[in-house]
Amino acid sequence: MNTEHAQQELVDEFSMFDNWMDRYQYLIDMGKLLPEFPEHLKTSETRIEGCQSNVWIHDRLEDGVLYFDAASDAAIVSGLIAVLMRIYNGRTPQEISATSPAFMEELGLDKHLSPTRSNGLHAMLNHIYHTAKNAG
């Protein structure tokens, strides 16, 4: 599935909910299903600064494909990480660079993208695009 399909799938899933509580609940539940983030990777290098919660992101390039592991100790940010992973994990740097984060708006999650929200999502996206650019 390419990134457009992955985005459309997420948009479809989130459009099933007609109220914010259900949408957030779905997001939180997605976060709970994130794969375990290895403890030894929770270092100052992988930690994203400036967030109210702890956020870690680790990347590795294998056969021209970027893989990300990320985690947070907060539920909503974990959910946002899960959303990002569906779009960006296991893609080539070129695919990532060609993907706009505009889909967050369609998910109704764009307010979390604001740098002033200080939840690390903005910094995490920067990290993803930066990593892709350097690897590409």
Add this chain to the structure above:
Amino acid sequence: MMMDSALMLDVDAIRAQFPILGRELHDGKPLVYLDNAATTQTPEPVLEAWNDYFRRYNANIHRGLHTLADEATAAFEQARDTVREFLNAARVEEIIFTRGTTEAINLVANTWGRANLREGDEVMISAMEHHSNIVPWQMLATSLGITVKVIPVDQRGVLDMQAYQALFTERTRLVAVTHVSNALGTINPIREMADIAHDHGALILVDGAQAVAHARVDVTEMDVDFYAFSGHKIYGPTGIGALYGRYELLDAMPPWQGGGEMISRVSFDDGTTFAAPPHKFEAGTPAIAEAVALDRAIRWLTSLHFDLVSDWEQRLLTHATERMQSIDGLSIIGQAPEKCGVISFVVEGAHSQDIGLLIDQFGVAIRTGHHCAQPLLRSFGLDATCRASFGVYNTLEEVDAFVDALERVLAMVR
């Protein structure tokens, strides 16, 4: 509570003076504003004073000969006297306008501190200080070689007064302590602390940012040497605050920032001489409209009768505490017997960030994070709490709406 209805606070009438409290958020949910320790909202009379200043007499103050300059100067200096009366300071020259509490503390650190502190001297702060009453002293420690000592706080959030006494040495020059903790709500025994400081030959500076809106402050009665507060925590605007300093101290202190307003005479040949306090410390054009609005805010608040304000806010705090204690896994951080304004809490299995984000969806504004008091939270083994903080316009129904919303949020995340 006083039972005489004539002496009850008319909270509905007070609320009606705050246009912002009528806002609805997120599909029509009424705003429940419980972030008053960060910023209080602004009542109509203060908005009017602000408007009136710009509509009628906006001008730069002092030295102007025209009518507007005269009126603006009179209003600005009247604001100074309103602050003097509010703090019960002896002289109007003892009130310096600053951008806020932070600038006031930095002013003392950079003028009194640099003129009087030598390597090895000690400044004593407490473990419950806001960063604004920690970092300026740490910066002096780096540049002057002074030592910053810290009065410990117990698990209830109360200062250890025995440790306080024991920390004094002959090198202790200043105690810099908060009146009310912004993160815990603890009210510190300032009069007692001032007496102890003076007995040891030290001065005392008090951060009053969290106190002034909740209880009558009397710098003369408390016998403090410096007292600082901010306008935006007392129903006034941001960008203005005040420093009270005993006149002899201010008079002996060197200026901090140089510029207009603060000089007596400027010369390239004979040197420059400085104005007397308070103007010596007010370089440049001050925040005139802000001072005028602060004046109005103080008069608005004091017209409500402080005893009634304190009683009402205690009732809100008690009601919130009682209801929150029944929530499974919730711990209230800061259980000092003398407490006002704020209720700080954490909940097992729920991150404060999630609580803050989700409760906002219910229209409830609280604050989450370290509250600029990282050392304090660390001493509780925490790096963040949620904090609900009350103002005079909050209601018991709002407290209920907050706790109800909190329960729903916890059901979502846990």
